[in-house]
Amino acid sequence: AELFAVMSSGMAAVAGSVAVNLLGGSTDARIEGNANVIANSNVGVLASNNQGIDVLAGAAAIGGTAGVGVGVVVNNIDGTTSAGIYNSNVTAYGNDAALAVDSGTLTNATALGNSLDITGSTQPTFLSSPSTYVSPDLSVTQSQVHGLAVNASNQQNIATLGVTASVAGTAALSALAGVNDVGGSTTATIQNAQINQADYVAPSTTNGVANASGNVDANADQQIDVRASSRQYEANLVAVVAVSGTAAGSGA
Numbered sequence: 001a002e003l004f005a006v007m008s009s010g011m012a013a014v015a016g017s018v019a020v021n022l023l024g025g026s027t028d029a030r031i032e033g034n035a036n037v038i039a040n041s042n043v044g045v046l047a048s049n050n051q052g053i054d055v056l057a058g059a060a061a062i063g064g065t066a067g068v069g070v071g072v073v074v075n076n077i078d079g080t081t082s083a084g085i086y087n088s089n090v091t092a093y094g095n096d097a098a099l100a101v102d103s104g105t106l107t108n109a110t111a112l113g114n115s116l117d118i119t120g121s122t123q124p125t126f127l128s129s130p131s132t133y134v135s136p137d138l139s140v141t142q143s144q145v146h147g148l149a150v151n152a153s154n155q156q157n158i159a160t161l162g163v164t165a166s167v168a169g170t171a172a173l174s175a176l177a178g179v180n181d182v183g184g185s186t187t188a189t190i191q192n193a194q195i196n197q198a199d200y201v202a203p204s205t206t207n208g209v210a211n212a213s214g215n216v217d218a219n220a221d222q223q224i225d226v227r228a229s230s231r232q233y234e235a236n237l238v239a240v241v242a243v244s245g246t247a248a249g250s251g252a
Helices: 109-115
Strands: 002-009 012-023 026-031 036-039 043-063 066-086 089-092 099-106 140-145 147-168 171-191 223-244 247-251
Touching (some): 026 043, 089 147, 140 147, 140 223
Parallel strands (some): 012 066, 026 066, 043 147, 171 247
Antiparallel strands (some): 002 012, 066 147, 099 140, 147 171, 171 223, 223 247
């Protein structure tokens, strides 16, 4: 989102901008209702959510006597991401190729850390040119699962780039407030369910020799992978300028 306000006057000028962004909703993947699922390969109950807000806002006031520039930005992200198996029977033998799911480990953790360093010798280009800002890479590596995967993955990012300026011969005041609120929940659940019980053979012996047991048709690497991961990024980058021949004030 982009929002700008500019005011110019020979006597007094007041300019203001207000941006309010709200994101919500839910992402839900589930097996329920006494379902009976048997798969020779894999079963994936996968929920993925990606939310982001980028705001570029500013206000400028130029007055011969007084100039006041004020900006307010409020961003809120609140959603739920859930994956689950409830009151059902699910068996995944895990044969054939593995199922790829989000691991929860950042793919480019080092690069993300460097992008947050605004004091280093190499500063991000968006500090001098806000229009070049690109949302951070919050992608994750993949895990390979043979069998059952219940996976909930969530990523949320908010960035505010704001500038206010006021110029006046007598008094100048500039202020900019940015508020970011990120919430919600991410869950992966197995509840009141029977897992990998189809064709299950209980341990037994014949003439003192152990018989094959378990899911005899299952892959030797059969797995149950239950995983929830969430990545969140918030940034407020603001610049406030007030110039006056007599009195000037600024705040952020």
